Amino acid sequence: MKKIVALALSLVLALSLLAGCKSNNQDGENIETGKNNKKEFDSSKEIVVVTREEGSGTRGAFVELTGIEEKDGNGNKVDKTTKEAITQMKTDTVLTTVAGDEYAIGYVSTGSLQDTIKALSIDGIKPTTENIKNGSYKIARPFNVATKHDVSEITHDFIDYIMSKEGQEVVSQSYIAIDDNAEPYKGSKPAGKIVVAGSSSVTPVMEKLREAYLEINPNAEIEIQQSDSSAGIKAATDGTCDIGMASRALKDSEITGLQNMEIALDGIAVIINPNNTLTDISLENVKKVFTGEFTNWSDIK
Incomplete structure (x- = not known):
């Protein structure tokens, strides 16, 4: 008898749960009542700031362009990013962190944007290719490659390909080409290895350039080592790599012994969780959030 009663209760519970599930659509709206049961974004909650590691070209460009980097009394540049920020070592972990926390805010290359997060407009300007190219979107930076002045034949040929019509078309699939009127590739397709x-921001487009180049020059071997901009420039300087990648302009202290070239333009998008109701933020308030002056979402007007 007890088993029959327990079974009956279980059946009733299951039916009630099923009815509850069916009464709500994917957007949280109750089909029967028309009311939305989806949890509303609570603007009184604390802002979870997500940043990149020191040495990251994305971080270097971001703190400079937003004014987070300031000069101290001795004229030295100081990164004022809040100590409470969560530091992530790669672009994809920034995306994952923000996608998993509705109160998080971070920044990534516009070429890395996904539908798991939402990019904010800055002072009313969206981070589109057109706005980055015409200069109206202010958080943008160049992608650079750096080499020694004397490079191998294969290294020279690969760079020629990157700056050719074909190479810039590869760039434009995800980023903004430097030269829309580049000449077709006319290289010699030599054999050899390039490191x-x-x-990590430049790496995805460099991998696509490698793939496209190897299709026309199967005699080449290209190894890509992902780290950060500072490490890439140091490796080029030390000669441990043939080409260093930097997602920012080179510093004066890094230029000695190297030649550098812009291969693409890229914007840096300020990103939030899709559940966040914010759509636009001023450049001034971006600074206040990432320096810790603003600590709650309700601070942002």
């Missing part, structure tokens, strides 16, 4: 190292 490319540096920025």
Whole structure:
């Protein structure tokens, strides 16, 4: 008898749960009542700041362009990113962290944007290719490659390909080409190996350039080592790689002994969780969030 009663209760519970599930659509709206049961974003909650590691070209460009980097009394540049920020070592972990926390805010290359997060407009300007190219979107930076002045034949040929019509078309699939009127590739397709190292932001487009180049020059071997911009420039300087990648302009202290070249333009998008109701933020408030002056979402007007 007890088993029959227990079974009956279990059946009733299951039916009630099923009815509850069916009464709500994917957006949280109750089909019967028309009311939305989806949890509303609580703007009184604390902002979870997500940043990149020191040495990251994305971080270097971001703190400079937003004014987070300031000069101290001795004229030295100081990164004022809040100590409470969560530091992530790669672009994909920033995306994952923000996608998994509705109160998080971070920043990534516009070429890395996914539908798991939402990119904010800055002072009313969206981070689109057109706005980055015409200069109206202010958080943008160049992608650079750096080499010694004397490079191998294969290294020279690969760079020629990157800056050719074909190479810039590869760049434009995800980023913004430097030269829309580049000449077609006319290289000699030599054999040899190239080691490319540096920025995790530049790495995805460099991998696509490698793939496209190897299709026309199967005699080449290209190894890509992902790290950050500072490490890439140091490797090029030390000669441990042939091409260093940097997702920012080179510093004066890094230029000695190297030649550098812009291969693409890229914006840096300020990203939030899709559940967040914010759509636009001022450049001034971006600074206040990432320096810790603003600590709650309700601070952002």
